[in-house]
Amino acid sequence: MMIPEALALSALLFTIGVVGVLTRRNAIIIFMCVELMLNAVNLSFVAFSRLYGMTGQVFVVFVMTVAAAEAAVGLAIIIAIFRHRQSVDLSNINLLKG
């Protein structure tokens, strides 16, 4: 039923998202990497729902809702930061640096 393949694909996409978060500095691209990680988790939820019943797909709906809420709030924060600093580069946002 191609479940191991789907899980491997999900792991690979999640890792690509993590590497993106670690290597980029543009806040918007980092947000999109988080979305990619959420998508990878959704893929493994759907793959598991073929084994364990429909609850996996219900969880995908919840994950999508939280992703939409997170995108709205996160992008509002990015806009607020941009108003202060005229930049979304995370290396400029170092107020907490000791």
Next chain:
Amino acid sequence: MPDFFYRLHFYLFGLIAIASALAFVTRKSPVAAALWLVNTMFSLAALYVMMDAHFIGAIQVLVYAGAIMVVFLFVVMLLNLGHPDELSDLRGKWGRLAGGLLGLALLAQVMAMARTQAPASLVQNDFARAHELRDLNAVSAVAKPLFNEHLLAFELTSLVLLVAIVGAVVLGKRRASA
């Protein structure tokens, strides 16, 4: 045993997803990155449909590729990012090396986790699943557990969305004094 064409399309869409994700992470322009991410999401939607999750595939296209990515592109446009002079947002050599190594370690861990066997008592047999999908249609197969067992969680998501809307408006509002 899935037949040959099923396998072929599964690998094809998987390859498209991985290639677009790699292109997404390496593009410098935020607009190009967002469009590659949309490509990844479309091929994931195709994979969902192939794995009998038709409703999830539909809302993947509508919500993720349609709504969320449009919001991202809208913000990129609003902030007027994407000029060629400010594009070098990749970290330096050591940062990229550390990121790649951490990614490889994480990949090894997650792959090892994905190879473990699930307890057989939890597995719903193939016949019951096909029966469930045929009796209910693709939408009500998702809707029945959503509105019965998970009704409280479903109502709570409305609260999450409300808080997110209020938070986004408060954060995005231009203060009169500033």
